[in-house]
Amino acid sequence: MSRSPSSPAPSGADSVTRIAEGYAFEGPALDLGALLWGDGAGLACRPDVPVRVPLAVLNRHGLVAGATGTGKTKTLQLLAEQLSDQGVPVFLADIKGDVSGISAPGAANDKVRQRAAEVGQDWSPAGFPAEFYALGGIGTGVPLRATVTDFGPVLLAKVLGLNPTQEQSLGLIFHYADGKGLELFDLKDLRAVVAFLTSDEGRPELKGIGGLSSQTAGVILRALTAFEQQGAGPFFGEPAFDTAELLRTAPDGRGTVSVLELPAVQDKPQLFSTFLMWLLADLFHDLPEVGDLDRPKLVFFFDEAHLLFKGASKAFLESITQTVRLIRSKGVGIFFVTQSPRDVPADVLGQLGSRVQHALRAFTPDDAKALKATVSTFPVSPYDLEEVLTGLGTGEAVVTVLSEKGAPTPVAAVRLRAPRSLMGPVDAAALEGAVRASGLYGRYAQAVDRESAYEKLTAAAAAAPAGAPPEEPAKRPEAARPEPSLVEQVVGSGVFKSLARSVGTQLGREITRSLFGTSRGRRR
Secondary structure, eight states, rough: OOOOSOOOOHHHHHHHHHHHTTTSSSOEEEEEEEEEEEEEEEEEEEEEEEEEEEGGGGGEEEEEEEOOOOSSHHHHHHHHHHHHHHOOEHHHHHHSSSSSSGGGGGGOOOHHHHHHHHHOOOOOOOOEEEEEEEETOOOOSSEEEOHHHHHHHHHHHHHOOHHHHHHHHHOOOOOOOOTTTTTOOOOHHHHHHHHHTTSTTTGGGGGGOOOOOHHHHHHHHHHHHHHHHTTTOOOOOBSSOOOOGGGBBOOOOOOOOEEEEOOOGTTHHHHHHHHHHHHHHHHHHHHHOOOOOOOOOEEEEEOOTHHHHHHHHHHHHHHHHHHHHHHGGEEEEEEEESOGGSSSHHHTTHHHHHOEEOOOOOOHHHHHHHHHHHTSSSSSSSOOHHHHHHHHOTTTEEEOOOOOSOOOOOOOOEEEESSSSSSSSOHHHHHHHHHHTTTTTTHHSSOOOOSSSHHHHHHHHHHHHHHOOOTTGGSGGGGGGGOOOOHHHHHHHHHHHHHTTHHHHGGGGGBBTTTSOBBBOOOO
């Protein structure tokens, strides 16, 4: 049963000893901070009792949670710095634009010096090797794109807001395009294929495997149009990003910190959260099984995680759960970052081995209920967690992690260490310079529009008049004949008929898909 640190506790000294022993690991570990413990005078910092997390268990995933303004971003920065120092690459999603400072040394001031002294930290300023990315090149960063085929129908259905039936129909469209050699690089490619499959000529193409109703196709086309009007078009296309870039280390052996700059697309939260899931799905599909390593290959921080789960279909949630469960054997660790543990489904939450819980607020009945639910997810401890969690200051948290043997460590209230890098954004000019100096800029900066489904269908439509019977135009007065739409041109094309029937040479390129329906990425 939990006890308050302010009430008499004859076992207090024993509890501190047990906590100290619980975090005394033999192998390499990340230093989180120092224990907070106390009696009637309240909680005090104990720099003689460091709280750490073993490097080897970080592929068992984790959660960083807490109310706005409690220090979650600085916790990410602290963890990312130490992972980089240990040679582990890191991926960070920078929602507010204040994580770019990880590339520059921090500034010493009275607050930093005081924090370092309180937790027993030998603080010195340091910057860390970083690459900066931007979705589709919107914002400052190396453009990060995926083709529509790479993204896959399940994730695309999530960002389009499709229901399960519409999601299945979208999967059927992808399957058809794969088999017919109609490459889906960007959104106009997908639109062109949907238009053909709802025509009189195209409808029989899917009849044997379920068909595509005009109503469902209409929903998909309208959703695609709205999606493009929101500015999502640049995210899809070529050159497609190779997720192997996230696994690089710097020449000095430190892990590269990949920072995805997202301030320019804050108004598209569902898109960027789902795009992050695509990155994970692609990594999952390509990385080999490695089991438990002495250090992870990559640690992925999934900020604003509640956006990923909000409104998600059952199939989508099942796919996330499977990815989280299985990707650890590929050497990848995932930390979900959100305001409340309740934002993460129970099946996913149960797989998160490390917990860093910042302060929670209890201003409303719902807040109080969330607080009780959070406390119930922690192991039994000598703390009164309801009292502690509402009284923590900025940069303080309640922690439990997995030991080197895989058992939960004792619950510990912790004053966290200060990051060594700049706690804030770097200058805009410096950020732009870092992006253009990157070795990846020349590879990904310029968008490419290769021949794909749209171009093939357009070419087929343009060739249609040459194959038309000479008497056909005279069957109807020219003045009475409406201008044919693009769809009518495409489906009336004899060239396209030939293209659509060329299954024999294309069937061998059927794309193998992963849990999310994403294609197998290309590795250079």
